Amino acid sequence: MSDKHSLLRQIPKVDELLFHPEVSSYSPGALLTATVRQVLDNLRNDIEQGAIETMPSCDSIAREISLQFSQNFEPNLRRVINGTGIILHTNIGRAPLAKEALEAITETARDYSNLEYDISIGKRSSRHVHVEDLLTQLTGAEAAMVVNNNAAAVLLALAAVAHHKDVIVSRGELVEIGGSFRIPDVMSQSGCRLVEVGTTNKTHIADYEKALLNTKNHYSIDPVDNFTGALLRVHTSNFIISGFTTKPALTELAEIARKYSVPLIEDLGSGCMIPISGQPTVADSIKAGVDIVTFSGDKLLGGPQAGIIVGKQEYIAKMKSHPLARALRMDKLCIAALEATLRLYLNPETAVEKIPTLKMLSMESATLHKKAKKLVKVLGKDQAYVIEEASQAGGGAMPGENMATAAVAIKTKISAHALERHFRSGPVAIIGRISRDIFLLDVRTLAEEDFPLIAARLKEVDSI
Numbered sequence: 001m002s003d004k005h006s007l008l009r010q011i012p013k014v015d016e017l018l019f020h021p022e023v024s025s026y027s028p029g030a031l032l033t034a035t036v037r038q039v040l041d042n043l044r045n046d047i048e049q050g051a052i053e054t055m056p057s058c059d060s061i062a063r064e065i066s067l068q069f070s071q072n073f074e075p076n077l078r079r080v081i082n083g084t085g086i087i088l089h090t091n092i093g094r095a096p097l098a099k100e101a102l103e104a105i106t107e108t109a110r111d112y113s114n115l116e117y118d119i120s121i122g123k124r125s126s127r128h129v130h131v132e133d134l135l136t137q138l139t140g141a142e143a144a145m146v147v148n149n150n151a152a153a154v155l156l157a158l159a160a161v162a163h164h165k166d167v168i169v170s171r172g173e174l175v176e177i178g179g180s181f182r183i184p185d186v187m188s189q190s191g192c193r194l195v196e197v198g199t200t201n202k203t204h205i206a207d208y209e210k211a212l213l214n215t216k217n218h219y220s221i222d223p224v225d226n227f228t229g230a231l232l233r234v235h236t237s238n239f240i241i242s243g244f245t246t247k248p249a250l251t252e253l254a255e256i257a258r259k260y261s262v263p264l265i266e267d268l269g270s271g272c273m274i275p276i277s278g279q280p281t282v283a284d285s286i287k288a289g290v291d292i293v294t295f296s297g298d299k300l301l302g303g304p305q306a307g308i309i310v311g312k313q314e315y316i317a318k319m320k321s322h323p324l325a326r327a328l329r330m331d332k333l334c335i336a337a338l339e340a341t342l343r344l345y346l347n348p349e350t351a352v353e354k355i356p357t358l359k360m361l362s363m364e365s366a367t368l369h370k371k372a373k374k375l376v377k378v379l380g381k382d383q384a385y386v387i388e389e390a391s392q393a394g395g396g397a398m399p400g401e402n403m404a405t406a407a408v409a410i411k412t413k414i415s416a417h418a419l420e421r422h423f424r425s426g427p428v429a430i431i432g433r434i435s436r437d438i439f440l441l442d443v444r445t446l447a448e449e450d451f452p453l454i455a456a457r458l459k460e461v462d463s464i
């Protein structure tokens, strides 16, 4: 007992530690004092529990305070190095932005802006105007608006044009996109009734027509209630149905939608502005006669998180004035980044160079090999070598399409799993993958500036 008492008496005073060089370098304040108190409280507890028999030095207590203080202030959301080769990885933030988009964010965040203010007349305006002209110009649509993300865009489109009505969807398109975005659930949340047609692998235009005739003829109490509100086409973003399959072309769907005077909505998922690896563009959908197209801003477009809606003026107007529009509206920083990204598309040739997503997607095999060889050189040939691999776009874009890529395989004295954990530790996590028991870093998504950091992390393995 007396030992504990004498130890407790030796605990340094708060002030004494605040003046210790290790602690005094931090800016003084309530948070620093609270951290000192916390560390001393823990020490007192340890002594009382008998977990400590000799008093730690003042220096080591100060080091503990410094460690705790800096940990408390290290941001939780931080940068990671993407060595997965997956360009649009939802878990690590999808599309990295172009320099122009970053500058637009900084500018808009730092100052006031004309977000909803028309400078020429000195009156209130709409936040959609900053991107609407760009979007109509790039897609050929009559009108456009933006919301928080594509899930919100689909919800708003359905709620605004097909509330209390039937929405016809092929059974092959009742998709679930990561998390909880499931077409049947979005449908019920937007107050529409889902009418499934066709089968998983085959849906014909006649299936849609049968449903259109059925709902129109089944007048019950309120005839309006039984009308079809829309035809919905959903891009099967994260899976492929192959083999014995059929689905009507967009032009056929558009034709039948016109025949029965119902809008055709297309959830395009990852909207391409310019043709990439044979992916249909948003402009293709508009040209085919789709009335409302929705897509994400942070998938193949390579911009910020956004839900973009383009299409016929009459429908877009309904969506803009719908009460949900306010709840789903996009924030000003994302609008700034989206406008800057869309502006880059005005010049398609330089867009591929300037938009990181497009640049990574279009990297040629030879370039990737060269990059991989550079990384091997930095890491050391005894531990690393180049291998041929396949990578995917990710983020629900181009499912089932593998792109040939070059990866660097790393072998050390520790197992692939231990190595993967080690690369993930540290202030900047380096994320790779394990294939056939070997740890890999795909160079497609790596920046050369990060090679020295990767080498330093690998070097630490020697001292494990």
Ligand SMILES: *Cc1c(COP(=O)(O)O)cnc(C)c1O
Binding pocket: 149, 150, 151, 152, 177, 181, 234, 235, 236, 237, 238, 267, 268, 269, 270, 295, 296, 297, 306, 307, 395, 396
């Ligand atoms: C990704 C995707 C969504 C969801 O888009 P978010 O922008 O992530 O909300 C919806 N539908 C399809 C077909 C998608 O691919």
